[in-house]
Amino acid sequence: MSTLTLTINKQDYQLENLDARTTLLDVCRQNLQITGPKKGCDHGQCGACTMLINGRRVNSCLTLAVMHDGDDITTIEGIGMPESLSALQQAFKDNDAFQCGYCTPGQICSATALIEEVKQNWPSHVSTDLQNPDGLLVQEIAERMSGNICRCSAYPNIIKAISQVLESQVSDSQILESSIQAADNTVQNSSVTGIWSPPPSEAQLGKTSANNKTATTTTGGRS
Ligand code: FES
Numbered sequence: 001m002s003t004l005t006l007t008i009n010k011q012d013y014q015l016e017n018l019d020a021r022t023t024l025l026d027v028c029r030q031n032l033q034i035t036g037p038k039k040g041c042d043h044g045q046c047g048a049c050t051m052l053i054n055g056r057r058v059n060s061c062l063t064l065a066v067m068h069d070g071d072d073i074t075t076i077e078g079i080g081m082p083e084s085l086s087a088l089q090q091a092f093k094d095n096d097a098f099q100c101g102y103c104t105p106g107q108i109c110s111a112t113a114l115i116e117e118v119k120q121n122w123p124s125h126v127s128t129d130l131q132n133p134d135g136l137l138v139q140e141i142a143e144r145m146s147g148n149i150c151r152c153s154a155y156p157n158i159i160k161a162i163s164q165v166l167e168s169q170v171s172d173s174q175i176l177e178s179s180i181q182a183a184d185n186t187v188q189n190s191s192v193t194g195i196w197s198p199p200p201s202e203a204q205l206g207k208t209s210a211n212n213k214t215a216t217t218t219t220g221g222r223s
């Protein structure tokens with residue numbers, strides 16, 4: 001007889017003789033009646049089943065329960081309940097960031113991990129500066145959330161809710177430090193301009209051509 005122990009939302013669950021082919025999503029929903037995580041596609045395409053495993057977001061429809069003995073698993077129920085909403089859950093509510101709500105548990109689990117990733121300065125696929133990704137940009141948030149589909153298309157309000165929490169939780173000093181480093185890098189490496197840098201004005205171009213080459217390299221083309 002084999003026993004699997006899953007730690008979900010800080011509670012231990014013992015499962016005897018579980019079919020090794022059972023996904024974590026099915027164990028939660030069918031064996032443990034933890035129904036916050038939703039089954040949308042069951043193929044890793046929609047993100048409705050997102051859970052946090054050891055702090056990282058995972059599509060629970062694509063991972064087997066037996067692989068997670070001893071892991072720290074968090075579902076939407078562990079993030080907050082109606083009487084104790086997390087800041088992000090409250091922001092989703094305040095910003096009307098859902099319609100049917102089916103995708104919402106996965107969106108909130110994913111966004112909870114996203115906030116930690118931004119705090120740790122992790123770059124995303126669209127970060128133009130890998131050393132100083134600007135996680136507060138709408139395009140960054142959209143890309144980081146691209147694994148979570150909302151068929152009601154509540155995207156504008158989802159991004160609004162996440163931005164609101166990011167702005168309040170990513171400390172001013174972190175933003176300031178990141179901006180200073182970004183400015184330094186721009187001066188030191190004129191090729192790192194980024195798609196969000198405004199193009200130089202005609203006046204700047206005129207001034208640049210009037211200056212010598214050393215001055216052009218030093219100013220770096222972006223201010
Ligand atoms: S149900 Fe898991 S990604 Fe869609």
Ligand code: FES
Nearest residue numbers: 099101150151152
């Ligand atoms: S709120 Fe309906 S799928 Fe997102």
